Amino acid sequence: MNSASLDQLCIHTITTKPWAIETSAAKFAAAGVKGITVWRDALAGRDIAKTGQLLRDHGLSIVSLCRGGFFPAATAADRAKALDDNRKAIAEAHALGAPLIVLVCGAVPGQPLTESRRQIVDGIAALLPDCQAAGVKLAIEPLHPMYAGDRSAVNTLAQANDMVAQLKSPLVGVALDTYHVWWDPALEQEIARCAQLNALFAYHVCDWRTPTVDMLNDRGLMGEGCIPLRQIRAWVEATGYRGFNEVEIFSTRLWATDQDEFLAKIVQAYRDHV
Amino acid sequence: MNSASLDQLCIHTITTKPWAIETSAAKFAAAGVKGITVWRDALAGRDIAKTGQLLRDHGLSIVSLCRGGFFPAATAADRAKALDDNRKAIAEAHALGAPLIVLVCGAVPGQPLTESRRQIVDGIAALLPDCQAAGVKLAIEPLHPMYAGDRSAVNTLAQANDMVAQLKSPLVGVALDTYHVWWDPALEQEIARCAQLNALFAYHVCDWRTPTVDMLNDRGLMGEGCIPLRQIRAWVEATGYRGFNEVEIFSTRLWATDQDEFLAKIVQAYRDHV
Numbered sequence: 001m002n003s004a005s006l007d008q009l010c011i012h013t014i015t016t017k018p019w020a021i022e023t024s025a026a027k028f029a030a031a032g033v034k035g036i037t038v039w040r041d042a043l044a045g046r047d048i049a050k051t052g053q054l055l056r057d058h059g060l061s062i063v064s065l066c067r068g069g070f071f072p073a074a075t076a077a078d079r080a081k082a083l084d085d086n087r088k089a090i091a092e093a094h095a096l097g098a099p100l101i102v103l104v105c106g107a108v109p110g111q112p113l114t115e116s117r118r119q120i121v122d123g124i125a126a127l128l129p130d131c132q133a134a135g136v137k138l139a140i141e142p143l144h145p146m147y148a149g150d151r152s153a154v155n156t157l158a159q160a161n162d163m164v165a166q167l168k169s170p171l172v173g174v175a176l177d178t179y180h181v182w183w184d185p186a187l188e189q190e191i192a193r194c195a196q197l198n199a200l201f202a203y204h205v206c207d208w209r210t211p212t213v214d215m216l217n218d219r220g221l222m223g224e225g226c227i228p229l230r231q232i233r234a235w236v237e238a239t240g241y242r243g244f245n246e247v248e249i250f251s252t253r254l255w256a257t258d259q260d261e262f263l264a265k266i267v268q269a270y271r272d273h274v
Numbered sequence: 275m276n277s278a279s280l281d282q283l284c285i286h287t288i289t290t291k292p293w294a295i296e297t298s299a300a301k302f303a304a305a306g307v308k309g310i311t312v313w314r315d316a317l318a319g320r321d322i323a324k325t326g327q328l329l330r331d332h333g334l335s336i337v338s339l340c341r342g343g344f345f346p347a348a349t350a351a352d353r354a355k356a357l358d359d360n361r362k363a364i365a366e367a368h369a370l371g372a373p374l375i376v377l378v379c380g381a382v383p384g385q386p387l388t389e390s391r392r393q394i395v396d397g398i399a400a401l402l403p404d405c406q407a408a409g410v411k412l413a414i415e416p417l418h419p420m421y422a423g424d425r426s427a428v429n430t431l432a433q434a435n436d437m438v439a440q441l442k443s444p445l446v447g448v449a450l451d452t453y454h455v456w457w458d459p460a461l462e463q464e465i466a467r468c469a470q471l472n473a474l475f476a477y478h479v480c481d482w483r484t485p486t487v488d489m490l491n492d493r494g495l496m497g498e499g500c501i502p503l504r505q506i507r508a509w510v511e512a513t514g515y516r517g518f519n520e521v522e523i524f525s526t527r528l529w530a531t532d533q534d535e536f537l538a539k540i541v542q543a544y545r546d547h548v
Contacts, residue, residue: 109500110500146486148456149484150484150485185429185430185432185433215486225423231386
């Protein structure tokens with residue numbers, strides 16, 4: 001399989017976390033990167049609409065805003081608070097000019113996963129009028145089962161697809177991140193099903209290191225681990241997907257390196273491994 | 275749902291790793307524990323048959339030997355070495371008087387999981403004559419997807435059941451560990467299918483802590499985490515399972531505590547949460 005096109009390379013602001021978003025924008029553009037996904041913390045203290053314009057002025061497509069979600073909670077009051085925060089995210093995405101919000105759906109330690117899943121579906125449904133008004137879509141991101149305790153009760157692509165099918169809205173789809181799903185024996189068939197649902201909204205890449213020393217912040221650069229990235233992109237592109245390949249790496253180790261060199265390595269790893 | 279019967283309480287030697295097996299045997303028996311699963315490292319330097327007799331003299335049932343497996347490897351020579359080690363484990367189980375070996379099936383970073391799964395099935399098939407001769411069964415343990423990189427390419431109960439169905443031997447079944455499978459949306463139905471295959475050979479309990487600070491050695495005592503242990507035991511017992519509930523906890527934190535107090539806590543947590 002051929003290398004992925006550089007025209008489809010998007011990088012998440014969190015990948016180069018030590019840089020301010022203005023720096024990331026300039027450096028990404030200079031490196032030939034065409035897309036940027038913005039994490040909400042990168043917008044702190046900024047005029048969001050102006051920041052969106054700055055990104056576009058650099059020739060960057062704003063691919064998505066990360067992130068909304070965390071719908072489940074033990075009390076109705078806390079679930080309402082979560083909806084408020086998601087409505088804020090929708091307003092931010094609208095101001096920024098991001099067409100999509102990625103959802104880390106949430107889980108409550110000790111609350112049955114089935115209950116959390118009901119609350120997630122209810123939460124997303126409640127946001128749809130706001131999404132419609134703002135012209136912003138939502139992408140359910142299935143998270144690795146190691147996050148089922150406290151970060152997401154949606155742990156396989158099959159579950160995300162089931163939710164999309166249940167919600168029956170063109171505004172709701174899936175953000176597929178290789179880090180979370182690479183191990184899944186049903187991955188190929190569920191990617192096809194996701195596309196049949198017109199729900200394959202985003203595709204994220206990085207790598208899985210062995211050993212992984214931290215469950216949150218030890219992701220690998222593509223090629224540093226064991227995820228069959230070419231195989232998975234082949235499955236994704238077999239559905240007709242031609243959207244961005246988004247590099248989303250949380251790594252204490254890589255954040256501690258020179259970020260200019262890291263960016264050059266990202267572009268090379270994208271050519272060699274994605 | 276009622277507490278599990280103390281008559282079904284088994285503890286793994288690794289759970290009280292600071293104790294020699296002779297100490298564990300005496301302490302377990304005094305605490306009313308009826309079963310013991312022996313880790314191979316606990317047998318180092320000992321006469322295995324005599325150790326088995328010692329355990330039985332304490333009134334303990336020897337539930338299983340942990341562990342065999344690690345079948346996949348990049349070369350045929352290394353796969354043959356893995357078979358040799360498994361044959362050694364079968365001989366040890368026979369000498370000890372353990373009717374079952376738990377298999378951590380293995381994975382090779384970078385080797386496709388599908389290839390590792392083929393090698394696992396081939397490896398188990400190659401051992402069956404030895405198992406038959408020794409009167410020792412094998413239990414495939416599905417491991418959490420966070421171990422797919424390097425410890426096991428079998429990551430769901432569905433996959434383990436598929437392998438059992440493929441191998442079609444009464445000598446091959448499943449060891450179900452709540453730590454690995456609690457998040458799985460297909461768990462209830464696959465437990466039922468496992469029992470229909472006459473393959474539910476063992477049931478292990480512990481808990482999942484949030485956050486989990488180490489992927490190998492930060493398991494929780496039952497009640498310290500978010501695994502719905504009563505719900506899962508209900509599914510297991512609904513199939514007619516009346517075997518042991520085996521406490522298998524790897525925890526740097528708990529190993530550092532007074533092991534007599536820890537054993538008392540295990541018995542109490544078993545009553546309160548299993």
